[in-house]
Amino acid sequence: MLRAKQGDDAAFTQLVTTYQDRLVGVLTHLVADRQGAEDLAQEVFLKIYKSRHGYEPTAKFSTYLFRIANNLASNRRRDRGRKREVNLPGSESGPLGAPAADQVLAESSSLMPTRRFDRTEIQSVVQDALESLNDNQRMAVLLNKFEEMSYIDIAATLDLSVAAVKSLLSRARENLRVKLEPYVTQGHWTPQG
Numbered sequence: 001m002l003r004a005k006q007g008d009d010a011a012f013t014q015l016v017t018t019y020q021d022r023l024v025g026v027l028t029h030l031v032a033d034r035q036g037a038e039d040l041a042q043e044v045f046l047k048i049y050k051s052r053h054g055y056e057p058t059a060k061f062s063t064y065l066f067r068i069a070n071n072l073a074s075n076r077r078r079d080r081g082r083k084r085e086v087n088l089p090g091s092e093s094g095p096l097g098a099p100a101a102d103q104v105l106a107e108s109s110s111l112m113p114t115r116r117f118d119r120t121e122i123q124s125v126v127q128d129a130l131e132s133l134n135d136n137q138r139m140a141v142l143l144n145k146f147e148e149m150s151y152i153d154i155a156a157t158l159d160l161s162v163a164a165v166k167s168l169l170s171r172a173r174e175n176l177r178v179k180l181e182p183y184v185t186q187g188h189w190t191p192q193g
Contacts, residue, residue, distance in 0.1 A: 001048075001064075005055045012052065016045050019065055026066065026142045029130055030073040040076060044069045059156045062147065067157045070139050077135065129179035137172035140165060 003011035020041060027037035027044075047068055048055075055064075130138055136158055143149040143157060155165045 001052070001055055001061045002057060004049075005052050012049060015048075015061070019062070020045075022147065023065065023069055026139075026146060027069060027073060029127070029142050029146075030070075030135075030138060031076060032127060032131060036076075040069070040072055043072055047072070060153060062149070063153045063156045066139075066143060066147070066149075067159070070135075070157060073139075074135050125180065125183055129176050132179055133172050133175055136160070137168055137175065140168045141172045141176070144169060 001011075001015060004015060023041045023044060024034075024037050027040050028034050031037055031040060044065065048065065130141065133141065139158060140154055143154045144151075149157070151162045151165045151169075154160075154169075155162045158165065158168075160168070
C-alpha cells in the first residue's frame with residue numbers, strides 16, 4: 001500500500017489481486033448476496049484507491065481493508081433497512097422458488113429424522129445463523145474464522161478494545177450455538193423441526 005501511495009499502480013493491482021476473493025467472501029456473508037458483495041468489494045477498492053495518498057500505516061493493510069469494508073457494508077445494510085424485497089414469478093411460492101406442492105413435500109420430508117442436509121441446506125442454515133448476529137458480532141466471527149485475524153487485528157478493524165472483541169466473540173459463539181444446536185445431532189446435520 002505504501003508503494004500504491006507513491007503512485008505505483010502495479011502495487012495497487014497486486015493488493016486487489018491478493019485480497020479480492022477474501023474480501024468478496026467476507027462481504028457475501030455480510031450482505032447475503034454474491035453480486036452485492038462483488039459490487040461492494042469494488043467500492044471498497046475504489047475508496048482505498050481514491051484515498052491512497054493519505055494512507056498511513058497504523059495497522060496491517062488487511063485491518064485497514066476490512067475496516068472500510070465493514071463500514072461500507074454497515075452503511076449499505078442500514079440504507080436498505082432490514083427488509084429485503086424478492087420478485088417471484090407467479091409459479092414460485094417462496095424464496096427458494098419451489099412450487100407450493102413441492103414446497104409442502106420438501107417441508108414434510110425435512111421432518112424425517114434420517115434425512116440429512118445437503119450442502120446447500122447446510123450453507124443456508126449457517127448463513128441464517130450468521131445473519132441473526134448483530135453487525136459487529138457477524139464481522140468479528142467472519143474475521144476470526146475465515147480471515148484468521150487475531151483479536152488485536154479484529155479490535156483495530158472494529159475500533160474496539162481487545163476485551164470487547166473477546167466478549168463480542170463469546171456472545172456470537174453462544175448465539176450461533178443456540179441457533180445451530182437444533183441441527184446438530186451426534187456430529188451429523190439433521191433437521192429438528
